[in-house]
Amino acid sequence: MKEVNRPQIEEAVRMILEAIGEDPSREGLLDTPKRVAKMYEEVFSGLGKNPEEYFATIFGEEHEELVLVKDIPFFSMCEHHLVPFFGKAHVAYIPQNGKVAGLSKLARAVETVAARPQLQERITSTVANVMMKKLEPHGVMVILEAEHMCMTMRGIKKPGAKTVTSAVRGIFATDSQARSEVLSLLKE
Numbered sequence: 001m002k003e004v005n006r007p008q009i010e011e012a013v014r015m016i017l018e019a020i021g022e023d024p025s026r027e028g029l030l031d032t033p034k035r036v037a038k039m040y041e042e043v044f045s046g047l048g049k050n051p052e053e054y055f056a057t058i059f060g061e062e063h064e065e066l067v068l069v070k071d072i073p074f075f076s077m078c079e080h081h082l083v084p085f086f087g088k089a090h091v092a093y094i095p096q097n098g099k100v101a102g103l104s105k106l107a108r109a110v111e112t113v114a115a116r117p118q119l120q121e122r123i124t125s126t127v128a129n130v131m132m133k134k135l136e137p138h139g140v141m142v143i144l145e146a147e148h149m150c151m152t153m154r155g156i157k158k159p160g161a162k163t164v165t166s167a168v169r170g171i172f173a174t175d176s177q178a179r180s181e182v183l184s185l186l187k188e
């Protein structure tokens with residue numbers, strides 16, 4: 001894992017506080033730079049981590065039918081404004097040649113890829129690509145639905161607007177019935 005330079009973040013936060021006209025030495029703000037540095041370390045902890053590593057352990061299970069882990073909560077930071085976007089991820093795949101991953105690894109991949117300055121589209125396609133590469137399945141389908149704070153608390157100010165992104169690979173790209181199976185399970 002990449003080390004975060006906490007003192008540098010602390011200094012930057014002090015500068016931002018000053019720049020907005022605050023007094024970084026007032027009691028309520030004294031520990032704020034430290035807290036923010038610690039928080040950034042946590043929310044950006046996916047930087048330098050390779051999500052491919054979650055698919056190193058593979059169960060030799062001959063299941064060539066759908067596997068879907070749905071409603072995986074995720075949190076990320078939009079790379080344009082460094083404010084959160086968050087929602088749910090749904091990850092589906094159809095294994096091939098006994099390459100079945102631990103279910104938690106699908107959620108871990110989402111979590112790790114989300115834990116860096118991101119775009120929703122990039123999280124979606126990265127998770128799909130990593131699974132295609134490591135599991136060589138019949139196909140992968142990843143769907144993310146999220147609310148972006150940069151569209152909610154500032155700018156266009158549209159709370160409740162949801163962004164849905166999908167990445168469709170392999171059989172899901174060519175077989176509309178395979179896609180429909182996932183979509184109907186997501187409605188339940």
Ligand SMILES: Nc1nc2c(ncn2[C@@H]2O[C@H](COP(=O)(O)OP(=O)(O)OP(=O)(O)O)[C@@H](O)[C@H]2O)c(=O)[nH]1
Pocket residue numbers: 078079080118119120121148150151154155156
């Ligand atoms: N495609 C994509 N855009 C995003 C994501 N997160 C935030 N954005 C958008 O990034 C864009 C940045 O636009 P800019 O015009 O450079 O910045 P801005 O002036 O702050 O834009 P406004 O948000 O429209 O006020 C905005 O339209 C955001 O809604 C994301 O995950 N994917």
Ligand SMILES: [Zn+2]
Pocket residue numbers: 078079080081082083148150151
């Ligand atoms: Zn943004």
